Amino acid sequence: MESNCKECPFNSKAAATLCETSFEQLSANHLVLKFKRGDSIIKQGMYSTNVVFLRTGLAKIHLAGPYHEQIVRVVKAPTYLGLPTTFGDKINQYSVTAVSDAEVCFIDVQVFQNILNENREFSNDIIIELCQNELESFHRCANRTQKQIRGNMADALLEFSDKIFMSDTFTIPLSQAELANLVDTSRESVSRVLTEFDKDGIIEIKGKQIEIVNKKSLKLISQNG
Amino acid sequence: MESNCKECPFNSKAAATLCETSFEQLSANHLVLKFKRGDSIIKQGMYSTNVVFLRTGLAKIHLAGPYHEQIVRVVKAPTYLGLPTTFGDKINQYSVTAVSDAEVCFIDVQVFQNILNENREFSNDIIIELCQNELESFHRCANRTQKQIRGNMADALLEFSDKIFMSDTFTIPLSQAELANLVDTSRESVSRVLTEFDKDGIIEIKGKQIEIVNKKSLKLISQNG
DNA sequence: ATTATTTTGTGATTTGCGTCACATTGTTTA
């Protein structure tokens, strides 16, 4: 499928600075695909030949650790996906999988490269984004390794609430097993902590729907053990 | 201090592609400083106004985690330092500290920015480097959180041997407490594992000097528990 | 040289949490 990128309502803020010819190039050289929950968008181990732009939906970035899968983070549209894995290595070093229905644009690396070269501002924006991601990775890793389960679970819930759904009530798009991979624990521990939070009146669970009742407590747990 | 960057023997490979005017800009707008082991090169929490190029020596990248310092990694010259923290945030999100004597060039962000804008290849190289770093971060984090101490210690030793000193005999530039922060354990565990490796004939310790005697075993430990 | 301070080695004890082992519920699919 082909479409006019300049008029695309899902454009990234970075793309606002693109020149006319770049838009034409983009329009002519991309593919829009729809994904359902669970569908693989980028697969670790495959050749990486496309930059991916997530127009709508949610996706998880995850990779095979030495013993089990690790979910690096959950991202929401609009965002580029797979820049590191496309430019950093010929072979994808991580996977991206839809966790809700999603629409994705595939852009040829060469085309993306050209656009980078011809648009300073865009290129700068991308550099800044990459830098920010790396900083975030550092913090994430430090938290994950140093905090214990309750703290990390609190972080995850707060992130869903504040960064992804912008609401204190939301439906977790992950199973407890996936949450475990995100928080670096076992499935059982996720279950235990979740019911514990519920009993303590910090959250309220109705199936996959979660309401954060006492955000203050949750933040305290995130900070301390 | 000022010097001619074009003739600088410590130039990065990326810099080989710079244009004449960029070299002049660099030469006129940088500062070379010498650091001793333990000196702070970049300090978390301070304003970040310079890109740093490590000409010679070793440095550790580290940041304050929720409970204690975490060493992200140890890097050796020549390499840029603090790109993420300079472009990603006005305030440094991590620290860089010399772990051996080191020479460092400080380059004004604005100047570096100009150079990026005027040299496509250089800019592309930087993007690629950033991408690779992020991929590495992902793997590092997955390993750290999933492997147990022996595995992570083995990794650390292998990295010093293969990536930094290019020799099976080397002098660790870190105390055991620092090693603990790098490997995410306690100081005591580092000591125990190290003596254990020695007893098992995998390494030989003479003070701070370490010789890897049985690299195969070490690699096995790195892979399995 | 002698004291002070920082590093390292090693036991004993405690504990967070992973694993195992089920029961229970919810969700497909036939």
Next chain:
DNA sequence: TAAACAATGTGACGCAAATCACAAAATAAT
């Protein structure tokens, strides 16, 4: 509407590794 499967809740148990608590080296400071 079963039957089959996947996702959850919960207890019991074990263990890796943190913490505590020192002693012994090794470095630095006076």
